Amino acid sequence: MYLAPAATRQRQINVVxxxxxxxxxxSLSFGVDYRRLITSESRPPLYEFAYVLTPxxxxxxxxx
Numbered sequence: 001m002y003l004a005p006a007a008t009r010q011r012q013i014n015v016v017x018x019x020x021x022x023x024x025x026x027s028l029s030f031g032v033d034y035r036r037l038i039t040s041e042s043r044p045p046l047y048e049f050a051y052v053l054t055p056x057x058x059x060x061x062x063x064x
Contacts, residue, residue: 011038 018031052058 009040012036013038 013034013036015034016032018029020027020029022028
């Protein structure tokens, strides 16, 4: 049986805004940086696990 890895897709949203002004001999700068990462996954509908109780089961390729 082959179990495919989960397929993932990631999107990123960035919002950046800055404001700069000069007040007398001072330079003022303000900024906002907002970042959001969105990940969506699709997993296989069925997971199967094999239990191995003895090494002989591995050699004979007969898992429980």
